[in-house]
Amino acid sequence: MSFDVILSKRLGDAEIAAAFAGGEGATVLFGPSGVGKTSVLNMVAGLLAPDSGHVRVDGDTLFDAAAGVDVAPERRRAGYVFQEPRLFPHLRVRANLLYGAGKGAALDGAIDFLGISHLLDRWPRTLSGGEARRVAIGRALLSNPRFLLLDEPLSSLDRARREEVMQAIEHIRDVRKLPILMVTHDAAEAERIGTRIAAM
Protein backbone atom coordinates (compact mmCIF):
# COMPACT_ATOMS: atom_id res chain seq x y z
CA MET A 1 0.00 0.00 0.00
CA SER A 2 1.63 3.23 -1.05
CA PHE A 3 -0.42 6.03 0.50
CA ASP A 4 -2.31 5.80 3.78
CA VAL A 5 -3.47 9.27 4.68
CA ILE A 6 -6.02 10.58 7.15
CA LEU A 7 -5.68 14.19 8.13
CA SER A 8 -7.50 17.34 9.03
CA LYS A 9 -6.44 20.92 9.36
CA ARG A 10 -8.24 24.13 10.19
CA LEU A 11 -6.99 27.03 8.07
CA GLY A 12 -8.85 30.20 8.94
CA ASP A 13 -12.56 29.43 8.57
CA ALA A 14 -11.99 26.41 6.37
CA GLU A 15 -11.75 22.85 7.62
CA ILE A 16 -9.64 20.68 5.36
CA ALA A 17 -10.08 16.96 5.72
CA ALA A 18 -8.89 14.11 3.57
CA ALA A 19 -8.75 10.36 3.93
CA PHE A 20 -7.51 8.01 1.27
CA ALA A 21 -5.46 4.89 0.89
CA GLY A 22 -4.21 3.21 -2.21
CA GLY A 23 -1.86 0.70 -3.71
CA GLU A 24 0.35 0.88 -6.80
CA GLY A 25 0.09 3.58 -9.41
CA ALA A 26 -1.41 7.02 -9.24
CA THR A 27 -3.87 8.26 -6.69
CA VAL A 28 -5.74 11.33 -7.89
CA LEU A 29 -7.24 13.86 -5.52
CA PHE A 30 -10.10 15.28 -7.52
CA GLY A 31 -12.31 18.18 -6.61
CA PRO A 32 -13.20 21.79 -7.32
CA SER A 33 -10.76 24.63 -6.66
CA GLY A 34 -10.57 25.85 -3.10
CA VAL A 35 -11.33 22.66 -1.18
CA GLY A 36 -7.74 22.36 0.06
CA LYS A 37 -6.22 19.83 -2.34
CA THR A 38 -2.91 21.70 -2.42
CA SER A 39 -2.92 21.91 1.38
CA VAL A 40 -3.23 18.12 1.49
CA LEU A 41 -0.14 17.79 -0.72
CA ASN A 42 1.72 20.29 1.50
CA MET A 43 0.79 18.24 4.55
CA VAL A 44 2.00 15.03 2.91
CA ALA A 45 5.25 16.79 1.95
CA GLY A 46 5.71 18.16 5.46
CA LEU A 47 5.44 21.84 4.52
CA LEU A 48 2.22 22.24 6.51
CA ALA A 49 1.45 20.55 9.81
CA PRO A 50 -1.93 18.83 10.07
CA ASP A 51 -3.96 19.26 13.27
CA SER A 52 -4.71 15.56 13.48
CA GLY A 53 -4.38 12.31 11.62
CA HIS A 54 -1.49 10.46 10.04
CA VAL A 55 0.49 10.23 6.81
CA ARG A 56 2.07 6.91 5.88
CA VAL A 57 3.82 6.03 2.66
CA ASP A 58 4.89 2.46 1.94
CA GLY A 59 4.43 1.63 5.60
CA ASP A 60 6.69 4.42 6.87
CA THR A 61 5.04 6.93 9.15
CA LEU A 62 5.86 10.48 8.07
CA PHE A 63 3.37 12.13 10.37
CA ASP A 64 1.27 10.90 13.25
CA ALA A 65 -0.39 13.45 15.49
CA ALA A 66 -1.24 10.90 18.18
CA ALA A 67 2.28 9.45 18.31
CA GLY A 68 3.97 12.86 18.00
CA VAL A 69 5.77 11.90 14.78
CA ASP A 70 6.55 14.69 12.31
CA VAL A 71 9.39 13.88 9.91
CA ALA A 72 11.13 17.00 8.55
CA PRO A 73 10.32 17.70 4.88
CA GLU A 74 13.94 17.18 3.79
CA ARG A 75 13.84 13.62 5.14
CA ARG A 76 10.46 12.62 3.66
CA ARG A 77 11.87 12.16 0.15
CA ALA A 78 8.82 13.58 -1.53
CA GLY A 79 9.30 14.50 -5.18
CA TYR A 80 7.01 17.52 -5.16
CA VAL A 81 6.09 19.20 -8.44
CA PHE A 82 4.33 22.39 -7.43
CA GLN A 83 1.58 24.07 -9.37
CA GLU A 84 3.99 26.86 -10.33
CA PRO A 85 7.40 25.39 -11.21
CA ARG A 86 9.30 27.10 -8.37
CA LEU A 87 12.63 26.75 -10.15
CA PHE A 88 15.44 28.54 -8.34
CA PRO A 89 15.91 31.76 -10.34
CA HIS A 90 19.59 32.16 -9.47
CA LEU A 91 20.58 28.70 -10.72
CA ARG A 92 20.75 27.47 -14.28
CA VAL A 93 18.57 24.55 -15.36
CA ARG A 94 21.40 22.06 -14.77
CA ALA A 95 21.96 23.24 -11.18
CA ASN A 96 18.21 23.24 -10.58
CA LEU A 97 17.96 19.65 -11.79
CA LEU A 98 20.86 18.53 -9.60
CA TYR A 99 19.84 20.49 -6.47
CA GLY A 100 18.33 17.46 -4.76
CA ALA A 101 20.58 14.84 -6.35
CA GLY A 102 23.31 14.90 -3.72
CA LYS A 103 27.01 15.70 -3.93
CA GLY A 104 28.86 14.84 -7.11
CA ALA A 105 25.74 13.64 -8.88
CA ALA A 106 25.61 13.90 -12.66
CA LEU A 107 22.69 13.96 -15.03
CA ASP A 108 22.12 10.40 -16.18
CA GLY A 109 19.67 9.03 -18.66
CA ALA A 110 16.91 8.87 -16.10
CA ILE A 111 15.29 12.06 -17.29
CA ASP A 112 15.92 11.72 -21.03
CA PHE A 113 12.23 11.07 -21.55
CA LEU A 114 11.49 14.64 -20.45
CA GLY A 115 13.26 16.12 -23.49
CA ILE A 116 15.02 18.91 -21.60
CA SER A 117 18.66 18.06 -22.34
CA HIS A 118 18.99 21.09 -24.66
CA LEU A 119 17.94 23.46 -21.85
CA LEU A 120 20.66 22.68 -19.32
CA ASP A 121 22.59 25.96 -19.63
CA ARG A 122 19.52 28.23 -19.69
CA TRP A 123 18.26 30.41 -16.86
CA PRO A 124 14.80 29.48 -15.55
CA ARG A 125 13.30 32.85 -16.51
CA THR A 126 14.00 32.12 -20.19
CA LEU A 127 11.96 28.89 -20.22
CA SER A 128 8.44 28.50 -21.55
CA GLY A 129 5.73 27.23 -19.22
CA GLY A 130 5.95 23.68 -20.57
CA GLU A 131 9.74 23.62 -20.40
CA ALA A 132 9.76 24.92 -16.83
CA ARG A 133 7.18 22.31 -15.83
CA ARG A 134 9.26 19.50 -17.31
CA VAL A 135 12.42 20.79 -15.60
CA ALA A 136 10.50 20.88 -12.30
CA ILE A 137 9.45 17.25 -12.84
CA GLY A 138 13.05 16.32 -13.66
CA ARG A 139 14.33 18.09 -10.55
CA ALA A 140 11.86 16.20 -8.38
CA LEU A 141 12.76 12.85 -9.98
CA LEU A 142 16.52 13.40 -9.63
CA SER A 143 16.19 13.93 -5.88
CA ASN A 144 15.66 10.16 -5.64
CA PRO A 145 12.15 10.47 -4.25
CA ARG A 146 10.18 7.71 -2.59
CA PHE A 147 6.92 9.07 -4.01
CA LEU A 148 5.76 11.88 -6.24
CA LEU A 149 3.36 14.73 -5.45
CA LEU A 150 1.93 16.51 -8.49
CA ASP A 151 -0.14 19.65 -8.06
CA GLU A 152 -2.17 20.41 -11.19
CA PRO A 153 0.79 19.43 -13.37
CA LEU A 154 -1.11 20.12 -16.61
CA SER A 155 -2.69 23.47 -15.82
CA SER A 156 -1.83 26.51 -17.92
CA LEU A 157 -0.26 24.41 -20.68
CA ASP A 158 -1.41 24.32 -24.28
CA ARG A 159 -2.67 21.10 -25.84
CA ALA A 160 0.69 19.91 -27.23
CA ARG A 161 2.54 20.61 -23.96
CA ARG A 162 -0.19 18.89 -21.97
CA GLU A 163 0.26 15.75 -23.99
CA GLU A 164 4.05 15.84 -23.45
CA VAL A 165 3.73 16.24 -19.70
CA MET A 166 0.89 13.70 -19.54
CA GLN A 167 3.09 11.10 -21.25
CA ALA A 168 5.94 11.93 -18.86
CA ILE A 169 3.67 11.27 -15.89
CA GLU A 170 2.46 7.98 -17.39
CA HIS A 171 6.10 7.00 -17.93
CA ILE A 172 6.87 7.67 -14.26
CA ARG A 173 3.78 5.73 -13.18
CA ASP A 174 4.27 2.70 -15.44
CA VAL A 175 8.05 2.46 -15.99
CA ARG A 176 9.58 4.01 -12.88
CA LYS A 177 6.72 2.67 -10.77
CA LEU A 178 6.82 5.54 -8.29
CA PRO A 179 3.69 6.02 -6.21
CA ILE A 180 2.05 9.23 -7.40
CA LEU A 181 -0.35 11.51 -5.57
CA MET A 182 -1.78 13.99 -8.02
CA VAL A 183 -4.18 16.86 -7.56
CA THR A 184 -6.45 18.02 -10.35
CA HIS A 185 -9.82 19.64 -10.96
CA ASP A 186 -10.02 18.24 -14.50
CA ALA A 187 -12.11 15.08 -14.82
CA ALA A 188 -10.45 13.90 -18.05
CA GLU A 189 -6.96 14.18 -16.49
CA ALA A 190 -8.14 12.36 -13.40
CA GLU A 191 -9.57 9.54 -15.54
CA ARG A 192 -6.45 9.15 -17.65
CA ILE A 193 -3.76 9.35 -14.95
CA GLY A 194 -5.53 7.98 -11.92
CA THR A 195 -5.31 4.36 -10.93
CA ARG A 196 -7.84 5.39 -8.33
CA ILE A 197 -9.61 8.65 -7.63
CA ALA A 198 -10.32 10.20 -4.24
CA ALA A 199 -12.92 12.93 -4.43
CA MET A 200 -12.59 15.94 -2.16
Added chain:
Amino acid sequence: MDGPRNKSGVTEMFGVGHPMLTPDEWTIILLSLKVGAVAMVVTLPIAFALAWLLARARFPGKLLVDALVHLPLVVPPVVTGWLLLIAFGPRGPIGGWLMGWFGVSVLFRWTGAAIAAGVMALPLMVRAMRLSIEAVDRRLEGAARTLGAGPGRVFWTITLPLSVPGVLAGAVLGFARSIGEFGATITFVSNVPGQTQTLPLAIYSALQQPDGDAMVWRLSAISVALSLAALVASELLARRAGRGLHVF
Protein backbone atom coordinates in the same frame (compact mmCIF):
# COMPACT_ATOMS: atom_id res chain seq x y z
CA MET B 1 44.86 93.98 -13.26
CA ASP B 2 47.44 91.32 -13.14
CA GLY B 3 48.48 88.15 -11.37
CA PRO B 4 46.18 86.27 -9.09
CA ARG B 5 43.52 88.95 -9.28
CA ASN B 6 42.70 87.80 -12.82
CA LYS B 7 41.52 84.46 -11.48
CA SER B 8 37.83 84.28 -10.92
CA GLY B 9 36.67 83.28 -7.49
CA VAL B 10 35.15 80.09 -8.90
CA THR B 11 38.34 78.69 -10.41
CA GLU B 12 40.03 79.57 -7.16
CA MET B 13 37.35 77.73 -5.23
CA PHE B 14 37.51 74.61 -7.40
CA GLY B 15 41.23 74.58 -6.85
CA VAL B 16 42.01 74.72 -10.55
CA GLY B 17 45.16 76.55 -9.57
CA HIS B 18 46.13 73.56 -7.38
CA PRO B 19 44.61 70.52 -9.11
CA MET B 20 46.56 68.05 -7.02
CA LEU B 21 45.48 67.10 -3.55
CA THR B 22 47.92 67.87 -0.78
CA PRO B 23 49.43 65.00 1.25
CA ASP B 24 47.25 66.04 4.19
CA GLU B 25 44.16 65.78 2.03
CA TRP B 26 45.19 62.33 0.83
CA THR B 27 45.62 61.29 4.47
CA ILE B 28 42.09 62.51 5.18
CA ILE B 29 40.59 60.67 2.21
CA LEU B 30 42.42 57.41 2.87
CA LEU B 31 41.50 57.58 6.55
CA SER B 32 37.85 58.13 5.62
CA LEU B 33 37.90 55.14 3.28
CA LYS B 34 39.55 53.00 5.95
CA VAL B 35 37.08 54.05 8.65
CA GLY B 36 34.15 53.56 6.26
CA ALA B 37 35.35 50.16 5.06
CA VAL B 38 36.10 48.79 8.53
CA ALA B 39 32.81 50.14 9.90
CA MET B 40 30.92 48.53 7.05
CA VAL B 41 32.67 45.15 7.18
CA VAL B 42 32.29 44.82 10.95
CA THR B 43 28.69 46.03 10.96
CA LEU B 44 27.67 43.83 8.00
CA PRO B 45 27.20 40.51 9.85
CA ILE B 46 25.56 42.26 12.81
CA ALA B 47 23.20 44.12 10.52
CA PHE B 48 22.40 40.93 8.60
CA ALA B 49 21.67 38.99 11.78
CA LEU B 50 19.37 41.77 13.01
CA ALA B 51 17.71 42.04 9.60
CA TRP B 52 17.14 38.28 9.63
CA LEU B 53 15.63 38.38 13.12
CA LEU B 54 13.32 41.25 12.21
CA ALA B 55 12.31 39.71 8.89
CA ARG B 56 11.81 36.10 9.95
CA ALA B 57 11.75 35.54 13.69
CA ARG B 58 8.84 35.96 16.02
CA PHE B 59 9.81 36.75 19.57
CA PRO B 60 8.55 38.90 22.42
CA GLY B 61 10.05 42.37 22.39
CA LYS B 62 10.58 42.37 18.61
CA LEU B 63 9.05 45.84 18.36
CA LEU B 64 11.53 47.08 20.96
CA VAL B 65 14.50 45.58 19.09
CA ASP B 66 13.20 47.16 15.88
CA ALA B 67 12.98 50.55 17.62
CA LEU B 68 16.43 50.24 19.21
CA VAL B 69 18.03 49.40 15.87
CA HIS B 70 16.48 52.49 14.33
CA LEU B 71 17.31 54.76 17.23
CA PRO B 72 20.60 56.15 15.78
CA LEU B 73 18.57 57.34 12.80
CA VAL B 74 16.50 59.74 14.91
CA VAL B 75 18.43 60.44 18.11
CA PRO B 76 20.65 63.54 17.80
CA PRO B 77 24.07 62.21 16.71
CA VAL B 78 25.70 64.14 19.52
CA VAL B 79 23.70 62.05 21.99
CA THR B 80 24.78 58.83 20.28
CA GLY B 81 28.37 60.04 20.46
CA TRP B 82 28.06 60.88 24.12
CA LEU B 83 26.54 57.47 24.91
CA LEU B 84 29.43 55.82 23.06
CA LEU B 85 31.83 57.92 25.07
CA ILE B 86 30.26 56.69 28.29
CA ALA B 87 30.26 53.06 27.12
CA PHE B 88 33.80 53.07 25.70
CA GLY B 89 35.36 55.49 28.18
CA PRO B 90 38.01 54.12 30.59
CA ARG B 91 35.35 53.63 33.29
CA GLY B 92 32.63 52.55 30.88
CA PRO B 93 31.38 48.96 30.69
CA ILE B 94 32.99 48.25 27.30
CA GLY B 95 35.93 50.64 27.56
CA GLY B 96 36.90 49.30 30.99
CA TRP B 97 36.78 45.76 29.68
CA LEU B 98 38.88 46.61 26.61
CA MET B 99 41.43 48.37 28.79
CA GLY B 100 41.49 45.63 31.40
CA TRP B 101 41.85 42.70 29.00
CA PHE B 102 43.65 44.15 26.01
CA GLY B 103 45.10 47.39 27.31
CA VAL B 104 43.58 49.31 24.45
CA SER B 105 41.29 52.29 24.21
CA VAL B 106 39.36 53.41 21.16
CA LEU B 107 39.15 57.03 22.31
CA PHE B 108 40.83 59.50 19.93
CA ARG B 109 41.64 56.54 17.67
CA TRP B 110 40.43 55.66 14.18
CA THR B 111 38.94 52.48 15.62
CA GLY B 112 36.62 54.67 17.69
CA ALA B 113 35.69 56.62 14.57
CA ALA B 114 34.83 53.31 12.88
CA ILE B 115 32.66 52.30 15.86
CA ALA B 116 30.75 55.58 15.71
CA ALA B 117 30.36 55.25 11.94
CA GLY B 118 29.19 51.65 12.23
CA VAL B 119 26.57 52.45 14.87
CA MET B 120 25.23 55.31 12.78
CA ALA B 121 25.17 53.18 9.62
CA LEU B 122 23.47 50.20 11.29
CA PRO B 123 19.84 51.29 10.82
CA LEU B 124 20.29 51.99 7.11
CA MET B 125 21.98 48.64 6.56
CA VAL B 126 19.37 46.71 8.54
CA ARG B 127 16.54 48.35 6.60
CA ALA B 128 17.96 47.49 3.19
CA MET B 129 18.83 43.93 4.19
CA ARG B 130 15.52 43.30 5.89
CA LEU B 131 13.62 44.32 2.76
CA SER B 132 15.71 41.98 0.63
CA ILE B 133 15.23 39.05 3.02
CA GLU B 134 11.50 39.69 3.12
CA ALA B 135 11.46 39.74 -0.70
CA VAL B 136 12.80 36.18 -0.94
CA ASP B 137 10.00 33.88 -2.10
CA ARG B 138 9.55 31.47 0.78
CA ARG B 139 7.90 28.96 -1.52
CA LEU B 140 11.35 28.43 -3.07
CA GLU B 141 12.65 27.55 0.38
CA GLY B 142 9.81 25.04 0.76
CA ALA B 143 10.72 23.53 -2.61
CA ALA B 144 14.35 23.20 -1.51
CA ARG B 145 13.25 21.44 1.69
CA THR B 146 11.28 18.83 -0.27
CA LEU B 147 14.42 18.26 -2.38
CA GLY B 148 16.29 17.15 0.73
CA ALA B 149 17.91 20.40 1.89
CA GLY B 150 17.89 21.06 5.63
CA PRO B 151 17.37 24.59 7.01
CA GLY B 152 21.12 25.35 6.90
CA ARG B 153 21.56 24.39 3.28
CA VAL B 154 18.38 26.24 2.35
CA PHE B 155 19.84 29.38 3.93
CA TRP B 156 23.22 29.14 2.20
CA THR B 157 22.00 28.04 -1.22
CA ILE B 158 18.62 29.76 -1.59
CA THR B 159 17.87 32.53 0.91
CA LEU B 160 21.31 34.14 1.08
CA PRO B 161 22.08 34.16 -2.68
CA LEU B 162 18.63 35.57 -3.43
CA SER B 163 19.03 38.32 -0.84
CA VAL B 164 22.64 39.15 -1.78
CA PRO B 165 21.76 42.14 -3.99
CA GLY B 166 19.89 43.78 -1.13
CA VAL B 167 22.62 42.88 1.33
CA LEU B 168 25.23 44.49 -0.93
CA ALA B 169 22.98 47.52 -1.45
CA GLY B 170 22.74 47.88 2.32
CA ALA B 171 26.50 47.49 2.68
CA VAL B 172 27.26 50.15 0.09
CA LEU B 173 24.76 52.50 1.71
CA GLY B 174 26.31 51.81 5.10
CA PHE B 175 29.78 52.53 3.69
CA ALA B 176 28.62 55.88 2.30
CA ARG B 177 26.89 56.76 5.55
CA SER B 178 30.04 55.83 7.49
CA ILE B 179 32.20 58.15 5.40
CA GLY B 180 29.75 60.98 6.04
CA GLU B 181 29.50 60.46 9.81
CA PHE B 182 30.08 63.70 11.75
CA GLY B 183 28.19 64.38 14.96
CA ALA B 184 28.68 61.13 16.83
CA THR B 185 32.31 60.89 15.71
CA ILE B 186 33.38 64.36 16.83
CA THR B 187 31.61 63.89 20.17
CA PHE B 188 32.99 60.40 20.76
CA VAL B 189 36.57 60.52 19.48
CA SER B 190 37.13 64.22 18.80
CA ASN B 191 38.80 65.65 15.69
CA VAL B 192 42.36 64.32 15.64
CA PRO B 193 44.21 64.73 12.31
CA GLY B 194 45.44 61.38 11.04
CA GLN B 195 43.36 59.42 13.58
CA THR B 196 39.74 60.54 13.63
CA GLN B 197 39.68 63.43 11.18
CA THR B 198 37.58 61.98 8.37
CA LEU B 199 36.23 63.99 5.42
CA PRO B 200 33.37 65.79 7.19
CA LEU B 201 35.52 66.62 10.22
CA ALA B 202 38.32 67.92 7.98
CA ILE B 203 35.83 70.05 6.06
CA TYR B 204 34.53 71.41 9.36
CA SER B 205 38.09 72.26 10.45
CA ALA B 206 38.93 73.85 7.09
CA LEU B 207 35.83 76.02 7.35
CA GLN B 208 37.30 77.53 10.54
CA GLN B 209 40.50 78.53 8.75
CA PRO B 210 40.69 81.86 6.91
CA ASP B 211 42.45 80.25 3.91
CA GLY B 212 40.60 76.94 3.96
CA ASP B 213 38.14 77.63 1.11
CA ALA B 214 39.97 75.69 -1.62
CA MET B 215 40.35 72.68 0.66
CA VAL B 216 36.67 72.82 1.58
CA TRP B 217 35.73 72.82 -2.10
CA ARG B 218 38.00 69.93 -2.98
CA LEU B 219 37.02 67.75 -0.04
CA SER B 220 33.34 68.55 -0.51
CA ALA B 221 33.53 67.62 -4.18
CA ILE B 222 35.11 64.31 -3.23
CA SER B 223 32.43 63.69 -0.58
CA VAL B 224 29.65 64.38 -3.06
CA ALA B 225 31.24 62.15 -5.70
CA LEU B 226 31.71 59.25 -3.25
CA SER B 227 28.15 59.57 -1.96
CA LEU B 228 26.68 59.78 -5.43
CA ALA B 229 28.60 56.73 -6.62
CA ALA B 230 27.47 54.78 -3.55
CA LEU B 231 23.81 55.75 -3.99
CA VAL B 232 23.82 54.79 -7.67
CA ALA B 233 25.51 51.47 -6.91
CA SER B 234 23.11 50.79 -4.06
CA GLU B 235 20.06 51.63 -6.19
CA LEU B 236 21.22 49.39 -9.05
CA LEU B 237 21.78 46.50 -6.64
CA ALA B 238 18.43 47.06 -4.94
CA ARG B 239 16.66 46.93 -8.32
CA ARG B 240 18.28 43.59 -9.01
CA ALA B 241 17.07 42.40 -5.63
CA GLY B 242 13.55 43.61 -6.45
CA ARG B 243 13.51 41.51 -9.59
CA GLY B 244 14.87 38.45 -7.80
CA LEU B 245 17.92 38.31 -10.02
CA HIS B 246 21.34 37.00 -9.24
CA VAL B 247 24.17 39.49 -9.00
CA PHE B 248 27.01 37.59 -10.55
